[in-house]
Amino acid sequence: MPAVSTGYLAIDLGPTRLAAGVLDPTGEVVVRDRVATPARNVWPALTQLVRRVLAANPTDVEPSSCGVTCPGPIDRGTGAMKPVGMPNWHDFPLRREIADVTGLDVSIDTAGRGLALAELWCGEAAVLQRADFATLVLGDDVDGALVVGGRLAEGLTGNLGQFGHMIVEPDGAPCACGAAGCLTAYAGARGIEASTSRELRRTPVAIVERTGIMTARACASIAAMLDVADIVLGGIVPSVLGEPFFDALERELDQRSGLVHLADLRVRGVGAGPLVAAAAVARHAALDTAGDDAGNDVAAVDGPCDVTADDTADVTADDAPPAG
Numbered sequence: 001m002p003a004v005s006t007g008y009l010a011i012d013l014g015p016t017r018l019a020a021g022v023l024d025p026t027g028e029v030v031v032r033d034r035v036a037t038p039a040r041n042v043w044p045a046l047t048q049l050v051r052r053v054l055a056a057n058p059t060d061v062e063p064s065s066c067g068v069t070c071p072g073p074i075d076r077g078t079g080a081m082k083p084v085g086m087p088n089w090h091d092f093p094l095r096r097e098i099a100d101v102t103g104l105d106v107s108i109d110t111a112g113r114g115l116a117l118a119e120l121w122c123g124e125a126a127v128l129q130r131a132d133f134a135t136l137v138l139g140d141d142v143d144g145a146l147v148v149g150g151r152l153a154e155g156l157t158g159n160l161g162q163f164g165h166m167i168v169e170p171d172g173a174p175c176a177c178g179a180a181g182c183l184t185a186y187a188g189a190r191g192i193e194a195s196t197s198r199e200l201r202r203t204p205v206a207i208v209e210r211t212g213i214m215t216a217r218a219c220a221s222i223a224a225m226l227d228v229a230d231i232v233l234g235g236i237v238p239s240v241l242g243e244p245f246f247d248a249l250e251r252e253l254d255q256r257s258g259l260v261h262l263a264d265l266r267v268r269g270v271g272a273g274p275l276v277a278a279a280a281v282a283r284h285a286a287l288d289t290a291g292d293d294a295g296n297d298v299a300a301v302d303g304p305c306d307v308t309a310d311d312t313a314d315v316t317a318d319d320a321p322p323a324g
């Protein structure tokens with residue numbers, strides 16, 4: 001084994017927290033840190049966080065590229081975010097700024113699309129010749145993705161997967177996008193907390209069940225529209241709400257999905273954590289850039305990733321386990 005292995009710098013940006021870490025080529029987090037997202041001056045806080053993580057990084061894993069997951073949609077031309085309901089984040093040249101700070105190639109994608117790439121790298125899909133599945137990340141807000149024949153589907157603007165704005169309750173709660181009854185208002189942590197005025201882990205049972213029901217409605221629609229029978233959940237909401245959420249989801253799904261060709265529809269959780277998803281964005285870009293031949297080489301040295309464990313735990317760089 002070489003003394004220095006090539007890894008990834010991973011950054012996850014969300015409205016409530018900023019997280020960064022270094023992952024080794026197998027997707028193992030070797031150092032990580034996080035801070036609450038400040039209401040103002042987000043970019044200086046992010047720069048400090050990234051510098052701290054790089055300084056704490058053990059010398060035997062050197063990031064060769066950087067992957068960022070953030071709320072979408074994303075402007076693919078400029079590498080800037082245009083997240084719904086967060087106008088003060090619009091048009092910040094995220095890709096260029098992080099490249100300036102780190103000196104690395106930076107790739108950006110949304111949380112749901114990052115989870116899909118992580119699933120292709122580390123999850124059940126990694127061993128399949130051609131995988132067809134969707135992801136649904138119930139984080140601060142809701143995001144998703146579609147994989148067809150082992151490839152992440154892009155859509156017209158490279159933002160395919162904004163499933164958070166699927167309407168699950170006509171005339172329901174208002175959404176920042178201007179519509180009403182969007183999934184993100186019922187199954188995103190921010191929407192749930194706004195409706196209960198409590199922290200997520202103190203969500204009343206009735207609202208936990210409602211979250212499961214709304215998520216099941218969305219999953220039934222996704223499966224029917226996109227012809228997928230495998231939906232991978234991610235994000236803090238299923239992790240925190242746990243079994244009662246999944247029980248309600250399963251019950252509702254039985255009612256809502258009667259299509260014969262999708263009789264095997266399953267919704268499984270919880271996929272890779274956000275830093276693995278962000279690293280998967282960097283890895284995907286590196287494979288793309290390297291082209292087919294070199295891409296095979298990258299895959300060969302990359303090795304299988306066996307990390308599906310949640311990396312959302314509140315661990316600082318000091319607490320992080322040693323490499324390997």
Ligand SMILES: [Zn+2]
Nearest residue numbers: 165175177182
């Ligand atoms: Zn909406």
